[in-house]
Amino acid sequence: MAKSALLKSSIAKKVAMALSGLFLILFLAQHFFINSTSVFSPDTFNSISHFMGNNPLVQFVIQPILIIGVVFHFTMGIVLEIKNNSARPISYAKNNGAANSSWASRNMIVSGLVVLAFILLHFYDFWVPEMVYKYVDGSPLNETRYFAELTHKFVSPVRTAIYCVSFVLLSLHLWHGFNSSFQSVGFNNKYSRSLHKLGYAFAIVVPFGFIFIALFHHFNH
């Protein structure tokens, strides 16, 4: 009984959201680290990208897990949002949510969907061409193509702007999501205050770091 209850219960779903979210945070951190090298050293960027793109462990184990993680996180997020909305069939005529909670915390679905749209665009921009390049066309290995592909995408001001806006929303998503995930797995103790600061720092540094990278390449092209 315990096992099936675990899978169905609201707390289990929330823990699953938290764990998948934390996993995506880790991914985001490493992605940010790799991208940031593009600002300092195109060579380093190219070699790391090449490793990530061709290492079988990364390609055939970590990459599928990541995709499952992303799909799981947004599917679950949408499922929970629908369920949560149905828990209040008649809404308030006047609701002053700002009095008791942050905009970010109340609008995870908004920031989440924007980030999802961004991820789809991102797939279209990078991941799909990459897959086609490697596995459909079977093009030859080229260890130095990555930096050029990256900078090329930031030529368009419109695309750069979309990236920037998306990352602002990602920042808001992380602003709540980072700390929320720890609360969900039951981590709330004397260390929480320090952890909260770390969470807020992460929610600012990483997305705005990405924005900086995008703008850097846009203006230095």
Add this chain to the structure above:
Amino acid sequence: MKLTLKIWRQKNAAAEGKIVEYPIDGIEPDMSFLEMLDILNDKLIVKGEDTVAFDHDCREGICGMCSLFINGEAHGPDRLVTTCQLHMRKFKDGDTIFIEPFRAKAFPVIKDLVVDRGAFDRIQQSGGFISVNTSGNTIDANTIPIPKHDADRAFDAATCIGCGACVASCKNSSAMLFVSAKVSQFALLPQGKIEAADRVMNMVAQMDAEGFGNCTNTGACEVECPKGISLENIARMNREYLSASLKG
């Protein structure tokens, strides 16, 4: 003070409801919010209209019977008070005040501003107790010393009055703060640890069955809770639940 009240009127559970506007005059800042509604009702009676139904009893902030979603907040704009302790000095002359029932699928409206919070009782019935008979044949109360720190935290969790402001404030109508307060109270005391695993599993299962939403940690419940029940309790319940279900 002169005010415009916009109050949810609904004849009974089956009827459709709507917001009705009532102007009211002669309100003094020292009145409590419910005394203001008493005055409105007395005026309605004299006019031959049906009174606005609202729940209330002790009028000193402890029974948990009063509810009301006032200007977009459970128990109104003041902090750490129930509606019966909210005073009109928190409003300004000329204000428009929205008064709505606590809204959630699990809290169906009975009439006007009165809702059925039986779901809370059923959650408690599913495990919110220590299974000890009231025979009086227990051990002496001082046999098990309990660290003051634990006893104090158990007390803080136990001060929940079951009003439902957490559910009303939560954008998801989640009852996690309420349930976790009870789970925490017992989980923190040695007497309660014996049944802790069953208790949390059963109470969460009942909570889910009642149709409350999920917790997304917005923290609105903690802010609006008239007794200041801490979010720490929700984290503790999550821990308790995880360890209970993994033990299986």
Add this chain to the structure above:
Amino acid sequence: MALDSKIPGGSISDKWTNYKDHINLVNPANKRNLDVIIVGTGLAGGSAAATLAELGYNVKAFCFQDSPRRAHSIAAQGGINAAKNYQGDGDSTFRLFYDTVKGGDYRAREANVHRLAEVSTNIIDQCVAQGVPFAREYGGLLDNRSFGGTLVSRTFYAKGQTGQQLLLGAYSAMNRQIGRGKIKMHNRHEMLDLVIVNGKARGIIARNLVTGEIERHSAHAVVIASGGYGNVFFLSTNAMGSNVTAAWKIHKRGAYFANPCYTQIHPTCIPVSGDHQAKLTLMSESLRNDGRIWVPAKLEDAKAIREGKLKPTQIAEADRDYYLERRYPAFGNLVPRDIASRAAKERCDAGFGVNKTGEAVYLDFAAAIERYGVDQARLKHLDENDKALVIKLGTEVVANKYGNLFQMYEKIVDENPYSTPMMIYPAVHYTMGGTWVDYNLQTTIPGCFSIGESNFSDHGANRLGASALMQGLADGYFVLPYTIGDYLAPDIKMGTISTDLPEFEQAENNVKQQIEALMNNGGSKPADYFHKKLGKIMWDKVGMARNAKGLTEAQSEIAAIREEFYKEVKIPGTANSFNTELAKALRIADFLELGELFAKDALHRNESCGGHFREEYQTPEGEAQRDDENFAYVAAWEYKGNPSDAVLHKEELKFENVKLVQRSYK
């Protein structure tokens, strides 16, 4: 009918044990065939429901609130007494018994009070086992504090929310049984009549407050646990819904009503601020452990304060009159409630009152804050001469002890009680009188029991602080479960009682007629109009000090309001729907009868005792003057159709273990 209190024989300390050894028991299999109705789910009703269900009876519990957890026991603040003697300060069962009899001004039944003191220790064990988070010391053991009228620390507490925690304990025990199906809970129901079949209580008529439906419920015994009737004064510390209806309905069916005039006026409540006020808020008696009560010693200072020209903090120490410490040096601020209340009234009547209406005195924590601050500074090796630091540290200690009460005060009055003294004044709080019961807690109707505040039994003419919680739980957890079994033993073969009996029909029609009359009278005034009018008469003429003239007037005035009420009350809406005004009017109708009996009882008792103070009967120092020769009895009134026609029955009180003396707290 002569009153038989059925007190068992033997010495006072053996009575209860002997009694339990010789009563009839019902075997577990047979308990399943017996139904018990319990009206009210506070400490007494809730604990009784849980215990009887655990024993195996089928319990049907009723409350008018939306959940049993909301009963007004929840508002009790200060604590619960028990003769545990954990502090080693000389407490014992006998001392708790003695203090309670003395505190009740020698108008309680000795055997009941001793039983109460005996089971008091079990209550604490039981509650701790249930997970009630009582206050503890750093060593992990239970903490105690001191309450009025005693010289020991025997009060267990959970900050200022003891009643809440105890009630939630009883509620959780109930929940366990509701979950198991042994208690059938009827929330939002009001009992409106008792059904008697062949001379025994066999059921009730209740109104479903949501649908308005009139329902019949049968059982082998009916237990009334519906609390006190303080709301007869309109303004009291009781909950808005607290009412006498269940108790009054059984009175009308034959249960005698005892000592209605014994009402406790609590000395420390937040004063009335205006006509709009719907209820009064209590500040726990525990505050008197640390707070000092005073008024200005000079009339001109009091006047200046009332006019807002002076602040209390500007009155020099020498110009303050700490009147309780002055008059009662031995007990000081911790004299019993009746004495503290009258002393406040005496000062205010003499012109020393400190708020706009002249009906308030100060409760001052400045001395306590300083004392605790110095202690803390020493403990922490800080500078005890640093005034600001001492105040800060002392404030923390006081906040830790009474924080929620101070916060409540600030929310209501809009003044910071840490920096300026609180204003307090007496208010109606508890009723010692109630349905007459014998040692078995059974009323004069066989099969109809009354427990907790709704009966009259244990507190005499005045209740000591922290004893109400003790009595409620004692009755419900540890007394009634024995006595009701003894009564039910012959009924095991009876089977379920049909609600189709003509007695049910008659009672139901009775209720329906009353409702119909109220709904269709063509009146125009809100029910509260009559309640307020009644309350004003009660407070002015039947309140803290009474005299023959006022009481005589009160009786006829109340009868007149009652007549007007039936003609003039306006109830909007319909009878067969959720109708708060109808529920209110039905309660007020009963208060209007009780109020008159109340005044009649007060008039007949030509003495002063406890909460009953007759101006004609006082000592030269203004203390209550009892008349043990003529009034050492319980006045039990039999209903005869009109409160003025009620017939008096006397239960003589015999004091074999406590010597009757003039009560002194000097």
